[in-house]
Structure formats: structure tokens, C-alpha cells
Amino acid sequence: MIRKRIGFFAAVLFCVFFNSLLSSPVSADLNDDGTFLQEALNSAVWLGALGELAGRQAASEGVRRFGEDLAAHCRGQIADIELLAKSLGLSPVAQISGAGQSTLNYFSSRRGADFDRHFISLMVDENRFRAQAFADQAQSGSVLDIKTFALKERPIFENFAARAQDLLIKLPRPVLK
Numbered sequence: 001m002i003r004k005r006i007g008f009f010a011a012v013l014f015c016v017f018f019n020s021l022l023s024s025p026v027s028a029d030l031n032d033d034g035t036f037l038q039e040a041l042n043s044a045v046w047l048g049a050l051g052e053l054a055g056r057q058a059a060s061e062g063v064r065r066f067g068e069d070l071a072a073h074c075r076g077q078i079a080d081i082e083l084l085a086k087s088l089g090l091s092p093v094a095q096i097s098g099a100g101q102s103t104l105n106y107f108s109s110r111r112g113a114d115f116d117r118h119f120i121s122l123m124v125d126e127n128r129f130r131a132q133a134f135a136d137q138a139q140s141g142s143v144l145d146i147k148t149f150a151l152k153e154r155p156i157f158e159n160f161a162a163r164a165q166d167l168l169i170k171l172p173r174p175v176l177k
Contacts, residue, residue, distance in 0.1 A: 033141050033143040033146045034088075034090050037146060039133070041081045046096050046104070047126065048075060049104055050070070050107060050119070050122075050123075051068065051071030053107050054067020054115070057112075058112075060167070062167050063171075066120070073156065084145060088146075113171075120171065123160065123161075124164040134153050134154040138151040138154060
């Protein structure tokens with residue numbers, strides 16, 4: 001089952017790489033709503049990859065489950081974004097930024113309790129940031145379908161942020177020597 005999920009994100013990343021060779025990113029030519037979809041797609045791929053990593057490397061069952069749930073949500077969100085973009089005549093190409101790739105590399109080298117604390121702390125911040133970005137889009141977007149999508153997703157990010165906060169509080173504190 002883990003291999004299946006890892007394979008999914010490997011396939012997505014391969015498609016991202018292959019598509020980037022064939023076509024240039026469209027975000028520069030899009031209005032604010034299109035740019036939002038591009039950023040949401042990039043974020044979903046990145047967060048999904050981090051979630052997959054948590055499913056493999058976390059020490060805590062709660063953090064592992066959180067990562068698996070996040071990855072599953074991101075898979076669905078990627079599909080939703082692609083369908084929405086297609087219906088609007090857009091074709092965003094997912095990209096993980098240099099900073100995002102560095103973060104993935106950093107977490108790839110962490111395991112156990114060290115991974116748990118750093119990962120879940122990042123998830124509190126990232127999911128709060130995403131919830132606010134989606135709330136802003138729902139408020140100020142001009143395309144009704146994108147506003148509706150943002151409105152639907154915002155509480156999900158708020159829920160992930162609250163879950164991450166609860167997990168962070170419950171994680172054992174590091175012992176200073």
C-alpha cells in the first residue's frame with residue numbers, strides 16, 4: 001500500500017518534470033485566479049510528497065497517520081485542481097520550488113522523533129498559511145468555480161493545522177543535556 005502511494009507521487013513528479021520539458025509554465029500568463037490554481041497545484045504536490053515522507057519516517061503513529069491523511073487529501077486535491085483548470089481552459093504545470101525541494105531533501109534525511117517534531121511544526125505553519133490563502137481567494141477571486149473550490153478547501157486546511165497543533169503539543173519535549 002505504501003509503495004502504491006509512493007508510486008503515485010513518483011508518477012506525479014515524473015509527469016511534472018516531463019511536462020515542464022514539453023511546455024512552459026502558464027502561471028506567468030494567467031490572471032490572479034489562474035495564478036492561485038497554479039500555486040494550489042504546486043502546494044498540493046509538495047505537501048503530498050511531505051505527507052508520503054511522514055508516512056514512512058515518522059516515529060509517532062499520530063504523525064504517521066497525519067502524513068498519510070495529508071497525502072491522500074493532496075492526491076484528491078490535485079485531481080480536483082486539474083479538472084477545474086481544464087474546465088476553465090487552463091493547463092497549469094505543477095512545479096516544486098527550489099525551497100520546496102530543499103525542504104524535501106532536509107526531511108528525507110530525518111527519521112523518528114527528530115522528523116516528527118520538525119515535520120509537524122512545519123505542518124502547523126503551512127496549513128495555517130494555506131487556509132488563509134484559500135480564504136483570501138474565496139473572498140477576492142473573480143471566477144466563481146475557483147472561489148467555490150477555495151471555500152470548500154479552506155476548512156480542510158484549518159482542520160489539518162489544528163490536528164498538527166494538537167500533535168505538536170503531545171509530542172515529547174527534547175531533553176537538554
